Amino acid sequence: MAVARNKMKIAHHVKDLSLAQKGHGRIEWARRSMPVLASIEKRFAKEQPLKGVRVSACLHVTSETAALMQTLKTGGADIVLCASNPLSTQDDVAAALVDQGISTYAIKGEDRATYFSHIKAALDHAPQMTMDDGCDLVSSIITERRELLKNIIGGTEETTTGVVRLRAMAEAGKLAFPVVSVNDALTKHMFDNRYGTGQSTIDGMIRATNRLIAGQVFVVLGYGWCGRGLAMRAKGMGADVIVTEIDPLKALEATMDGFRVMSGHEAAKVGDFFCTVTGNTSVLAKEHFLAMKDGAIVANSGHFNVEIDIAWLEKNAKKSSVRDFVDEYTMKNGKRIAVLGEGRLINLASAEGHPSSVMDMSFANQALSAEFVMKNHKKLEKKVYAVPQEIDREIARLKLASMGVSIDVLTKQQAKYLASWEEGT
Numbered sequence: 001m002a003v004a005r006n007k008m009k010i011a012h013h014v015k016d017l018s019l020a021q022k023g024h025g026r027i028e029w030a031r032r033s034m035p036v037l038a039s040i041e042k043r044f045a046k047e048q049p050l051k052g053v054r055v056s057a058c059l060h061v062t063s064e065t066a067a068l069m070q071t072l073k074t075g076g077a078d079i080v081l082c083a084s085n086p087l088s089t090q091d092d093v094a095a096a097l098v099d100q101g102i103s104t105y106a107i108k109g110e111d112r113a114t115y116f117s118h119i120k121a122a123l124d125h126a127p128q129m130t131m132d133d134g135c136d137l138v139s140s141i142i143t144e145r146r147e148l149l150k151n152i153i154g155g156t157e158e159t160t161t162g163v164v165r166l167r168a169m170a171e172a173g174k175l176a177f178p179v180v181s182v183n184d185a186l187t188k189h190m191f192d193n194r195y196g197t198g199q200s201t202i203d204g205m206i207r208a209t210n211r212l213i214a215g216q217v218f219v220v221l222g223y224g225w226c227g228r229g230l231a232m233r234a235k236g237m238g239a240d241v242i243v244t245e246i247d248p249l250k251a252l253e254a255t256m257d258g259f260r261v262m263s264g265h266e267a268a269k270v271g272d273f274f275c276t277v278t279g280n281t282s283v284l285a286k287e288h289f290l291a292m293k294d295g296a297i298v299a300n301s302g303h304f305n306v307e308i309d310i311a312w313l314e315k316n317a318k319k320s321s322v323r324d325f326v327d328e329y330t331m332k333n334g335k336r337i338a339v340l341g342e343g344r345l346i347n348l349a350s351a352e353g354h355p356s357s358v359m360d361m362s363f364a365n366q367a368l369s370a371e372f373v374m375k376n377h378k379k380l381e382k383k384v385y386a387v388p389q390e391i392d393r394e395i396a397r398l399k400l401a402s403m404g405v406s407i408d409v410l411t412k413q414q415a416k417y418l419a420s421w422e423e424g425t
Helices: 017-031 035-047 063-074 091-099 112-123 136-143 146-151 160-171 186-209 225-236 248-256 264-270 286-291 310-316 356-379 389-402 412-419
Strands: 054-059 078-083 103-105 129-132 154-157 179-181 217-221 240-244 273-276 296-300 317-323 326-331 336-340 384-386
Touching (some): 017 063, 035 356, 035 389, 054 063, 063 078, 091 103, 103 112, 179 356, 186 296, 186 336, 186 356, 186 389, 217 264, 225 248, 264 286, 310 317, 310 326
Parallel strands (some): 078 103, 273 296
Antiparallel strands (some): 326 336
């Protein structure tokens, strides 16, 4: 796609604008695998459903996110983008976005102070719509920037952890505007979490360590959609997969799927690789570290870096950096534990996140949910909404069409039969 350059001064804080040309190439490569978003962008160009709407987005700044930003801009939105994870930013993409006239605040490896200064910059845009991945924008507005609420008509949320936080706000009566849970769309969490996280997590762990997965004991902590995908991919690469869970239904499912299921403490004694995918805190902590074998490799692909209790390791072990994205902690008992990517999302820290074809589905949901909020905000309540089923089905239809897959439709007789409560004849 030919990208029109914006010669105006664009507010930004990125690593190096000279990286823009490389970023354009990366974005173009990603867009080739994003046909659903491309079809939405084509319609947005004609209809301008977001014309003049100020959008503040806090997302992983990657080539796929750039395709979403371009789609929203094509639809008329006035966007400011900041990073939702300090280690996931692709600096060349950030530079390319600025070159395309999209105000961007993101630097790979930015420190905590810079991270929150970037969120502040995004909120200084006085958004009418928020687009979150982890709820940082909404949380900041509710706790620190309540003067912005008068402008906001609604928002969207990308991921599980953010939705959990939003629902807690809603239950407490603190959520001040409607938010669509993009994460709850089948076309998002099924593809993104199961297929995307499964593949990209393995990719990140291998890139960081250059270790063989086959023949190793691979412990997956959590058997939600992400855990299912990760366990499936690890097994496919020849690992002996163990699953830990707190939910008896998910534990039963993992057992019936052919995985060994045991407590985290039992798994800690035998695992070679560990990966948390829960969205919770201290999933791997002191008692697990003390039980682990020498040389155990630990990573997170759930969300925030709280899933692994790195603070305990920092206080009770000697740290050394042995490879990019690999910090080794030598404990007092002499055992070494390797933590990947500072405990942040390893599929983004040392790899490139989900494949573009996966994010095509997720970001199609983002774009159409933003349009839904714009069209319906006057009648929406201050609560978390699921993506409307018609949007979910339309994205699935567009995806199938792009893949050349055709499906059947009900005949009139079949539709009547399914709609009737009487016995068929």
